[in-house]
Amino acid sequence: MAAERIGTLSLQPAVGPVAWLRSNLFSGWLNTIITLAIVYALWHAIPAFIDWAFVNAIWQTPDSKACRAAAGEGACWAFVAEKHRFILFGTYPFEHHWRPAIACAILVALWAVSALRAFWRWWLILVWAAGLAVIGTLMWGGVLGLDFVENERWGGLILTLLLTTFGIAAAFPLSVAIALGRRSTMPVIQGLCVGFIELIRGVPLISLLFMASVMLPLFLPAGVTIDKLLRAQIALVLFAAAYLAEVIRGGLQAIPAGQYEAADALGLSYWRKTLLVVLPQALRISIPPIVNSVIAFFKDTSLVLIIGLFDLLSTIKVSLNEPAWTGFGLEAYLFAALVYFTFCFAMSRYSQNLERTLARAEEGKRR
Amino acid sequence: MKLSFNDPRFRSLVYQAAAIVSALAFGAYLVSNTLANLEERRIASGFAFLAREAGFAIGETTLIAYSAADSYLRALTVGLANTLRVSLIGIFAATVLGTLIGLARLSHNWLLARLAAAYVEFIRNVPLLVQLFLWYVLITENLPGSRGALEPLPGWYLSNRGIHFPVPEPHPAYAWMLGAFVAGTVAAIGCAWCGRRRQARTGRRPPVLEIALACVLVPPALAYFAGGAPTALSVPQLTGFNFTGGMTLTPEFAALGAGLVIYTAAFIAEIVRAGVLAIPYGQFEAAFALGLRRPLAMRLVVLPQALRVIVPPLTNQYLNLTKNSSLAVAIGYPDIVSIANTAMNQTGQSIEGIAIIMAVYLTISLSISAFMNWYNARIALRGG
Numbered sequence: 001m002a003a004e005r006i007g008t009l010s011l012q013p014a015v016g017p018v019a020w021l022r023s024n025l026f027s028g029w030l031n032t033i034i035t036l037a038i039v040y041a042l043w044h045a046i047p048a049f050i051d052w053a054f055v056n057a058i059w060q061t062p063d064s065k066a067c068r069a070a071a072g073e074g075a076c077w078a079f080v081a082e083k084h085r086f087i088l089f090g091t092y093p094f095e096h097h098w099r100p101a102i103a104c105a106i107l108v109a110l111w112a113v114s115a116l117r118a119f120w121r122w123w124l125i126l127v128w129a130a131g132l133a134v135i136g137t138l139m140w141g142g143v144l145g146l147d148f149v150e151n152e153r154w155g156g157l158i159l160t161l162l163l164t165t166f167g168i169a170a171a172f173p174l175s176v177a178i179a180l181g182r183r184s185t186m187p188v189i190q191g192l193c194v195g196f197i198e199l200i201r202g203v204p205l206i207s208l209l210f211m212a213s214v215m216l217p218l219f220l221p222a223g224v225t226i227d228k229l230l231r232a233q234i235a236l237v238l239f240a241a242a243y244l245a246e247v248i249r250g251g252l253q254a255i256p257a258g259q260y261e262a263a264d265a266l267g268l269s270y271w272r273k274t275l276l277v278v279l280p281q282a283l284r285i286s287i288p289p290i291v292n293s294v295i296a297f298f299k300d301t302s303l304v305l306i307i308g309l310f311d312l313l314s315t316i317k318v319s320l321n322e323p324a325w326t327g328f329g330l331e332a333y334l335f336a337a338l339v340y341f342t343f344c345f346a347m348s349r350y351s352q353n354l355e356r357t358l359a360r361a362e363e364g365k366r367r
Numbered sequence: 368m369k370l371s372f373n374d375p376r377f378r379s380l381v382y383q384a385a386a387i388v389s390a391l392a393f394g395a396y397l398v399s400n401t402l403a404n405l406e407e408r409r410i411a412s413g414f415a416f417l418a419r420e421a422g423f424a425i426g427e428t429t430l431i432a433y434s435a436a437d438s439y440l441r442a443l444t445v446g447l448a449n450t451l452r453v454s455l456i457g458i459f460a461a462t463v464l465g466t467l468i469g470l471a472r473l474s475h476n477w478l479l480a481r482l483a484a485a486y487v488e489f490i491r492n493v494p495l496l497v498q499l500f501l502w503y504v505l506i507t508e509n510l511p512g513s514r515g516a517l518e519p520l521p522g523w524y525l526s527n528r529g530i531h532f533p534v535p536e537p538h539p540a541y542a543w544m545l546g547a548f549v550a551g552t553v554a555a556i557g558c559a560w561c562g563r564r565r566q567a568r569t570g571r572r573p574p575v576l577e578i579a580l581a582c583v584l585v586p587p588a589l590a591y592f593a594g595g596a597p598t599a600l601s602v603p604q605l606t607g608f609n610f611t612g613g614m615t616l617t618p619e620f621a622a623l624g625a626g627l628v629i630y631t632a633a634f635i636a637e638i639v640r641a642g643v644l645a646i647p648y649g650q651f652e653a654a655f656a657l658g659l660r661r662p663l664a665m666r667l668v669v670l671p672q673a674l675r676v677i678v679p680p681l682t683n684q685y686l687n688l689t690k691n692s693s694l695a696v697a698i699g700y701p702d703i704v705s706i707a708n709t710a711m712n713q714t715g716q717s718i719e720g721i722a723i724i725m726a727v728y729l730t731i732s733l734s735i736s737a738f739m740n741w742y743n744a745r746i747a748l749r750g751g
Contacts, residue, residue: 023475024475025477025478027475031475031476034474034476034478035479038478038479038482072509154527166744182695186379186382186383187383188387189383192386192390199638202728202729202733203728203732204690204691204724204728205690206693206696206704207704207724207725207728210708210720210721211721212716214717214721215721218401218404218717219397220404221400221403222404222407224748260508289674299493299494299495302495302496303495303694305496306694313497313500317500327508329500329501329508330501330504330508333504336497336500337497337498337501340497340690341489341493344491344493345488348491348492
């Protein structure tokens with residue numbers, strides 16, 4: 001096998017389309033069979049899908065009659081067109097939909113700006129604080145002539161984005177503390193942190209969400225209540241913190257022992273050593289896996305559907321309950337998949353780029 | 368030790384004592400609040416409700432007989448059996464599919480590699496819950512009813528009531544086959560052990576794989592023929608509005624299984640790919656230079672090294688699959704979470720219900736990770 005490969009490489013340098021086809025698709029009988037089988041399958045699947053999704057699809061209709069007539073032959077994207085306001089904004093008062101729309105735009109812009117390394121400066125925190133203040137004002141209202149909207153009515157895309165943003169923002173400092181605690185030499189501190197991490201990572205997120213929605217009210221002293229959204233957010237924060245803590249621990253473990261020893265030799269105290277020497281390096285190494293955790297967390301926020309919050313997936317599911325639109329679940333969930341895919345794919349591409357850039361920078365430093 | 372804050376040992380003791388005290392105080396605060404709240408709402412705590420009659424029916428009782436008159440404890444056991452059933456089948460299928468896709472991504476065939484890459488990218492970036500809903504509506508809304516069921520293979524039917532397929536009629540020969548299989552497996556393990564001993568002593572490698580395969584396969588085949596070679600099949604038949612006979616996978620089970628397997632396989636594919644790529648090509652070349660042919664080089668040189676990279680993240684995926692099976696509650700598959708949830712809604716015993724769910728998952732998680740740690744230690748480098 002190896003000899004064959006070396007042989008073909010030396011005898012036929014892969015230039016030109018024919019040579020490329022021979023070496024990449026038709027090298028040997030097994031590869032030829034695989035290629036032909038895939039081409040045959042795609043030949044049947046792709047035109048059928050295009051017919052269903054585009055050619056025969058119904059894009060606009062006031063009611064679902066046209067869709068029912070085309071059932072099985074064409075997709076009913078009219079469902080999405082008809083219901084997009086509810087899907088994107090949930091039960092937020094209809095005439096105020098511009099407010100969550102602008103909030104979404106600001107949030108996405110904040111994420112995009114934070115992704116650019118040129119903006120990794122301390123004042124980015126101020127930008128975030130300002131952005132979140134604007135979003136809070138827009139969503140709640142009650143000032144500047146905006147009507148007050150209680151957060152029970154928030155829903156749709158903005159809820160998914162907010163749960164993710166606040167989840168990560170609150171979980172990150174917590175996770176750094178837990179990761180440091182897990183690496184601590186004090187057995188009690190270490191034990192508490194290990195216990196927390198293992199407990200949270202050992203159970204499914206749903207059980208944490210159930211716990212937050214039914215048990216958290218019991219934990220609070222009489223007279224104190226917190227709303228459903230905040231309860232779910234607390235569960236999500238604890239969940240994200242346990243997973244992020246393990247990622248950051250990986251970064252801490254990757255720091256060579258010499259760095260710790262050097263900091264000790266300079267006579268730095270524990271906190272100075274940690275804040276000035278260890279954490280800046282550890283967090284830098286952890287950035288790509290942290291982005292991966294953010295992607296996973298973004299996907300996991302869809303689970304709040306199960307405890308009855310109106311996130312993006314939940315509004316789609318509820319739209320399907322309307323008698324006129326039952327039976328178009330395939331189109332509805334494909335649309336949900338597309339929205340989630342867009343966000344996650346962008347983040348994962350970004351994480352891969354960042355990993356490459358950081359690796360190159362690291363190599364440059366070593367040379 | 369000096370009783371001064373400048374002594375690191377004293378300081379560490381003080382910090383730890385403070386940590387214990389505050390953790391205990393926080394716990395006591397929560398417990399006292401909870402007790403007060405329970406008193407106020409007149410909820411009696413405790414697990415006595417487990418013995419009471421559940422009073423709700425369960426759709427899937429393949430492994431354990433159950434009726435609505437049975438106790439909550441029995442209902443929860445059925446739920447646990449359902450969780451384990453979908454997880455074990457899912458782990459097996461996801462490992463096979465994931466390995467195939469991971470190897471496909473490494474294929475020299477451009478089309479195959481691209482197709483596998485597209486699969487991984489698409490599946491990984493869509494939440495599992497969305498995929499579960501997609502599979503579920505695909506089966507319940509887009510497949511024909513029982514009367515117009517699709518028949519992709521003779522005797523196999525796909526309808527919005529689930530997947531129906533033929534299974535052999537029960538016969539004592541199958542029990543004998545199972546016994547023969549277990550005995551054969553034990554013999555095969557013994558034979559592998561003897562083979563390793565012989566190789567260590569004499570340097571010659573006996574044909575262990577062939578003998579072991581024979582041990583595993585031949586006795587069940589003999590038992591089958593000795594038992595009268597039963598050939599009767601129970602084939603699904605359309606009677607009235609539904610199928611009878613054969614084996615039925617409910618839409619819930621099929622959707623959950625398909626979703627879990629397809630989702631987890633994408634992650635396993637990446638792990639397998641990374642594991643194989645982690646082995647330098649020189650290892651292959653060195654094995655060839657020693658005169659090993661490709662299958663032997665793969666089995667003796669490359670795979671043992673790749674497994675060492677693959678096993679720890681693979682364990683995580685198995686755990687993830689098991690925990691993700693709890694999403695069953697969203698599509699109505701009666702797993703442990705779903706049944707505990709019903710029980711909590713009926714009895715108001717939310718603390719006990721959640722404690723049961725968490726205890727079950729913690730036990731499963733810790734046992735899978737203990738097993739995988741044992742396996743990992745076995746294949747790890749010896750002697751460092």
